[in-house]
Amino acid sequence: MFRLFSKQLFVVAMTLCLVTLPLIQTAAAAIISTETAIELTDRVAQVDRINAVLARESVQDALIRMGVDPVNAMARVDVLTNQELQTLEQQLDKLPAGGVGVVEVVGIVAIVLVILELLHVTNFFSEF
């Protein structure tokens, strides 16, 4: 119920942004507004979001258990291409919000393996 509700709010907010954006830009045609720049530099935001997930305790635990230095993993995020970033984020979105139950641990390990593959830390999948 709430998720539906907040999704609707988000849609309204984004629509408002899209409607008002051209208005703001016509005021100073050649200056690129900060808001536009934020959308354009989505990559920065994406890296932030991914690193925030990697910083989660459950993910860090999983990384350490697999012998990967979390700091090292985060540094690798920076050098991914936009396409790789997108794939990585889609994987991370599947992670539970931070759970530590049995189901989640299995899920986290599976997803972290995919993450490591994407980050070129392991070649787990390419060996099959």
Place this chain on the structure above:
Amino acid sequence: MLLAGCAGNVRVMMADIEQQTDSVELVDTPFYPQTTDQCGPSALATVLNVAGVDVSPMNLKSSIYIPDRQGSLQLELLAATRSHQRIPYTLEPEITAVLVALRSGNPVLVLQNLGMNSRPVWHYAVVVGYLSGEQRFILRSGDQKRYLVKPAKFLRSWRRAGYWAMIALQPGSVPATATPTMYLRALAAFEVTGNSETNVLNYAAAVAKWPKNSLAGLGLGNAYYANGQFELAERAYAEVLRTDPHNAIILNNLAQVYFERGFRKKAEGAIVAALSVATVDSSEYRLALQTQQEISQQLRNP
């Protein structure tokens, strides 16, 4: 899976709470006993007062209370905060963000669901403190000035509301837990209603906190530009280029400022540089191309 994940989150947050050895209570936070179902205006007036805005729930009621829904929408709380020239900052969905905000002197407006997921009872309250000895959060809530609630109970009601929390910031202040991206988004949203001097103050604070963040520098330059301070805008953009020389957006805006200041050659140089660093056909490239056309058009027909 999703619900289990959330439950885990509460557990992680409980561990964060247990690590708190010091109590904190913002005793000077005003209290507006809530009349009937108007918790939104009461809670917002509370946090706005602390941020230095002289406003009562009655003043806010018309702008944020929807009689039909018997409540207020989060979006409207954010908008009303902006219209009072304060920056609404939505906190990260972590209890540590709430605790850090409290320790920095900011009471935290939270949304709670006091009912069930299937039959929600939405409620806004203001967290004003945490007692580490008794392990209780202190809330201004409903008709209670000092409602003490167990962390687990509070976290469950907060979780059912998507861990939504906001603080109202004075212009120029950056929350301790802020990430550049989230804070700059808050500033960009604020920019539309904020006056240009306040915008300058805000972005200057962001630059001070994250000196190497190009977006913060862009925001500062843009705020100066909007305020008519072209020379300062130029300086802000140039400062970004020192650490981020291939930033097409900055180069584009710098070109425009040069142009408006009458530095024709410099303007042309900057826009050529913008076009050379931007990926062909990217949004930045197209915007820079547009700027180049406008500049040359105006040079031809002044």
